[in-house]
Amino acid sequence: MNAAAETELVEELLAGKHRALARVISKVENRQPGYRDIVSRLHEHTGHADVIGVTGSPGAGKSTLVDKLAAHYRERGRPSA
Amino acid sequence: MSADQEQRTIRCLVAKVGLDGHDRGAHVIARAFRDAGFEVIYSGLHRAPEEIVQAAVQEDVDVLGISILSGAHNTLVPKVIEGLKEYDAFDDTLVLVGGIIPDEDKEELLELGVAEVFGPGTPMEETVEFVEANAPER
Structure with missing residues (x-):
């Protein structure tokens, strides 16, 4: 290439x-x-992100929490993945 | 471009769009493509055009083969092509249609940007050779 x-x-x-x-x-x-x-x-374009870790027992609601957090951050105009 | 280009594996998405539930043909094509050395992704049945577009874009496929036996090709194929254009993926994707397509509809599909339409009874080698000859250069 x-x-x-x-x-x-x-x-x-x-x-x-x-x-x-x-x-x-x-x-x-x-x-x-x-x-x-x-x-x-x-x-060179990486490294500016804050990394948030979420831990907990199975079934505690980690994915649900993360979904809500991502939606919330996006609403505030902060891109999240 | 360079020698390594020729050895690149061709990636194909075999897609079933709409309500048509017969995928024997799509399976046969998927296996033939695999045996020809292509990388093959099969969408599964009953996909929406938008889902196919997403899969084609995200999987970075060279070839999109849409199998339609239901007669809904004039509705579904344009939607897929529009979607590919939206994501700037149309120009470097070889779009093929297979299945039951009346001759009078074939021209219209080709004008839309479908590279070729393969009907029942097409020899497998013909389809494989067509893909090998026409897969987009990258």
Whole structure:
């Protein structure tokens, strides 16, 4: 894969295009030539997120809580995954 | 582009859309594609066009084969194609339709952007060769 196509893919991914994300995942999974460059270029855009861990007994409501939290954060305009 | 491009495995989504519940043909195609060395995902029965679009986009498939035997192709196929366009995935996805498609509808589907329509009795090699020859370059 040439550098120009790589740049385009990275830009599209950062713009939030699902297809570009899927393409990048395929490339990384298959270790296609150039995947390391893509990962290193994406790496600089990571690391700003707060990570919240949720733990508890089975059936306590972890998933329910996480769903509600994600919905709540999104409502406030904070992207969450 | 480069030599490694040719060795890339072709990824296919075999999809059943709508209420039609007969997937023997889709199964046969899925197995033939697998035997030809493609990576195959089968959607399962009764999918909505939107679900197929999501699967095709998220799985990053090269080929989308839609099997329709119910006669609803003129309603369902345009919806799938519109959805692919919405996600900028139409240009690099080879869309095929298989099943019972009357000749007079075939032209319309091809105009919409379906690459080929395969009817009953199509030899398996023909379909496989078509995919190998026409799978989009990446």
